[in-house]
Amino acid sequence: MSDPISVLKTHFFVIFWENVKQPKGAPIETIHGNLQGLKPSQLKQLQRLYHQKLPGDRITTSEFAQRLAGVSTDIKEPVCAYINRRGQVIRVGVGTVSQTRIPALELPRYGNGRLSGIRCIATQLKSDVPRESVLTAMAMQRLDVLAILTLTGSGFERRGGGGTGYVKEAYLAHLLPQGEGENQTQLDSPLAPVPYYVSSPMSLDVLSNQDFLDLVDGLEAEFQREFVALDVNSDQDRVLLVGVQTDKISTQRFEEGLAELARLVDTAGGIVLQTLRQKRSRPHPQTVVGEGKTQEIALAAQTLGATLIVFDRSLSPAQVRNLETRIGVRVVDRTEVILDIFAQRAQSGAGKLQVELAQLEYSLPRLTGRGQAMSRLGGGIGTRGPGETKLETERRAIQRRIARLQQEVNQLQAHRARLRQRRQRQEVPTLAIVGYTNAGKSTLLNVLTASEIYAADQLFATLDPTSRRLTIPDAITEEPQNIVITDTVGFIHELPPALIDAFRATLEEVTDADALLHLVDLSHPAWQAQIQSVMEILTQMPITPGPALLAFNKIDSVDGETLRFAQEEYPQAVFISAANALGLETLRRRIAQLIDYAIANQ
Numbered sequence: 001m002s003d004p005i006s007v008l009k010t011h012f013f014v015i016f017w018e019n020v021k022q023p024k025g026a027p028i029e030t031i032h033g034n035l036q037g038l039k040p041s042q043l044k045q046l047q048r049l050y051h052q053k054l055p056g057d058r059i060t061t062s063e064f065a066q067r068l069a070g071v072s073t074d075i076k077e078p079v080c081a082y083i084n085r086r087g088q089v090i091r092v093g094v095g096t097v098s099q100t101r102i103p104a105l106e107l108p109r110y111g112n113g114r115l116s117g118i119r120c121i122a123t124q125l126k127s128d129v130p131r132e133s134v135l136t137a138m139a140m141q142r143l144d145v146l147a148i149l150t151l152t153g154s155g156f157e158r159r160g161g162g163g164t165g166y167v168k169e170a171y172l173a174h175l176l177p178q179g180e181g182e183n184q185t186q187l188d189s190p191l192a193p194v195p196y197y198v199s200s201p202m203s204l205d206v207l208s209n210q211d212f213l214d215l216v217d218g219l220e221a222e223f224q225r226e227f228v229a230l231d232v233n234s235d236q237d238r239v240l241l242v243g244v245q246t247d248k249i250s251t252q253r254f255e256e257g258l259a260e261l262a263r264l265v266d267t268a269g270g271i272v273l274q275t276l277r278q279k280r281s282r283p284h285p286q287t288v289v290g291e292g293k294t295q296e297i298a299l300a301a302q303t304l305g306a307t308l309i310v311f312d313r314s315l316s317p318a319q320v321r322n323l324e325t326r327i328g329v330r331v332v333d334r335t336e337v338i339l340d341i342f343a344q345r346a347q348s349g350a351g352k353l354q355v356e357l358a359q360l361e362y363s364l365p366r367l368t369g370r371g372q373a374m375s376r377l378g379g380g381i382g383t384r385g386p387g388e389t390k391l392e393t394e395r396r397a398i399q400r401r402i403a404r405l406q407q408e409v410n411q412l413q414a415h416r417a418r419l420r421q422r423r424q425r426q427e428v429p430t431l432a433i434v435g436y437t438n439a440g441k442s443t444l445l446n447v448l449t450a451s452e453i454y455a456a457d458q459l460f461a462t463l464d465p466t467s468r469r470l471t472i473p474d475a476i477t478e479e480p481q482n483i484v485i486t487d488t489v490g491f492i493h494e495l496p497p498a499l500i501d502a503f504r505a506t507l508e509e510v511t512d513a514d515a516l517l518h519l520v521d522l523s524h525p526a527w528q529a530q531i532q533s534v535m536e537i538l539t540q541m542p543i544t545p546g547p548a549l550l551a552f553n554k555i556d557s558v559d560g561e562t563l564r565f566a567q568e569e570y571p572q573a574v575f576i577s578a579a580n581a582l583g584l585e586t587l588r589r590r591i592a593q594l595i596d597y598a599i600a601n602q
């Protein structure tokens with residue numbers, strides 16, 4: 001249970017379980033697509049396609065193609081047959097390739113080093129060149145090949161059985177490897193068209209004499225080579241970011257949010273392959289983005305071999321489920337990425353405790369939500385079973401664990417309170433450094449107190465508060481006096497509530513301090529929004545913290561204009577560079593004045 005990921009795994013197992021249980025009772029010879037108006041005899045004919053077995057080394061035989069074209073001509077609808085590498089027909093559907101395609105979650109997951117191992121033979125009523133949507137459907141399924149048969153409109157049954165004359169011509173289509181060098185550009189650009197090959201029309205004879213194995217082996221070797229060239233580290237998540245810009249948010253703010261999300265993913269150890277954006281007046285209730293965008297994400301995930309989709313906003317459990325079903329890749333929101341970073345960073349027992357609590361609190365309503373969604377569908381056959389029971393047990397186990405962890409956090413809180421009380425009895429004033437993550441708080445504490453606590457160009461480098469003694473000249477007498485200065489966990493825009501709750505023992509170091517030093521990274525393009533976020537989080541704290549001094553850091557990498565602007569806007573602030581020890585004497589003096597003021601006004 002110490003591994004919080006196991007909770008999520010169970011969660012995903014449940015999703016998967018529900019998806020596979022349905023086909024169980026259904027007949028194997030299901031005909032997919034629109035069956036309206038079909039006669040029983042026509043349905044039989046379609047079902048008989050399942051009895052065909054094709055040779056493994058041919059795309060199709062003439063006989064199979066004619067039979068498929070015959071049914072299609074009879075029902076005046078396109079028909080698709082999907083065939084695996086063993087030559088078995090695994091799916092038959094009435095409609096185009098995009099209408100009959102295999103749902104993402106039912107596709108074997110080969111990653112983009114391989115094709116899906118399934119080919120499709122499809123009929124097309126008109127003789128036109130295959131349409132874009134058909135080729136997109138091919139790419140989304142990573143089909144081995146797609147053969148499209150155009151129809152003559154008539155034909156006849158031979159005396160010995162089997163039809164002839166139904167197929168007019170054939171097109172052969174398949175995905176193409178990207179070619180060297182192009183990969184890189186595709187990663188940064190908005191979704192480049194997926195490269196594919198479409199033959200000119202050929203006779204059915206030529207198509208059925210093509211060597212299928214040769215073609216597919218050649219393609220896969222090429223895909224594999226490119227995949228290896230991408231230097232894919234199997235431990236790292238390959239990530240697509242998805243941003244939804246609603247009316248409420250400016251383009252600049254939206255882009256800053258996406259840039260921060262990319263850094264979060266990077267810090268968590270993922271590789272961002274591509275960012276997809278959509279403008280909507282409000283998120284789609286079921287899938288956040290619209291149907292077209294969902295398809296685009298699925299296609300990009302298939303082509304780029306993504307293993308994770310990260311959304312820039314909170315997702316409801318139902319939205320996650322809907323998206324995962326459509327895209328076929330794990331979907332998480334921003335909060336989960338932040339929780340994951342915290343889980344990786346937590347070093348001390350207290351830190352680990354708080355992270356686990358936060359993760360459980362985040363996942364609990366999601367498990368519950370799932371239970372409610374299932375019961376809303378009504379009880380009865382097929383709804384009972386290990387899924388629901390397991391979920392209930394799991395939920396209760398998590399609740400018990402949360403209660404126990406909360407108790408431990410309470411003890412931690414009491415312990416920290418006793419430490420602070422002892423300091424207060426000795427009447428040592430306390431100062432807490434707060435600020436947006438990566439502002440330079442730990443670096444400042446190090447340079448002020450000659451310490452060596454961990455500071456790094458990462459988000460959430462610090463999780464546990466660290467206190468050090470700092471000697472500063474008294475504001476009036478200039479006599480050296482000791483205060484305690486505490487480095488704290490960084491804040492972030494829209495801090496997940498589960499984190500605020502779980503880290504309250506740590507955050508109390510902030511609320512209990514005599515005064516605050518609010519450090520701002522002036523070199524960050526979004527520094528103003530970051531000040532705003534920190535202020536908002538501070539006002540949400542149960543106890544209002546003491547007076548605060550604003551300090552702008554990293555002035556060494558700030559242009560003159562920004563510096564002048566900030567000085568005009570915040571004339572009371574201090575301007576420093578912690579890394580280059582600039583402005584520290586002024587800072588010490590101002591801290592002394594602040595402490596003096598805070599004590600006098602208590």
Ligand SMILES: Nc1nc2c(ncn2[C@@H]2O[C@H](COP(=O)(O)OP(=O)(O)OP(=O)(O)O)[C@@H](O)[C@H]2O)c(=O)[nH]1
Nearest residue numbers: 438439440441442443456457460461462490578579
């Ligand atoms: N250029 C410049 N970089 C700085 C300065 N101060 C800190 N940094 C860099 O900023 C990065 C973040 O510093 P930290 O001290 O870890 O920041 P923090 O606020 O403690 O961050 P978290 O603990 O992650 O919230 C590090 O790479 C520092 O080297 C500065 O004055 N100038």
Ligand SMILES: [Mg+2]
Nearest residue numbers: 441442461462
């Ligand atoms: Mg830090």
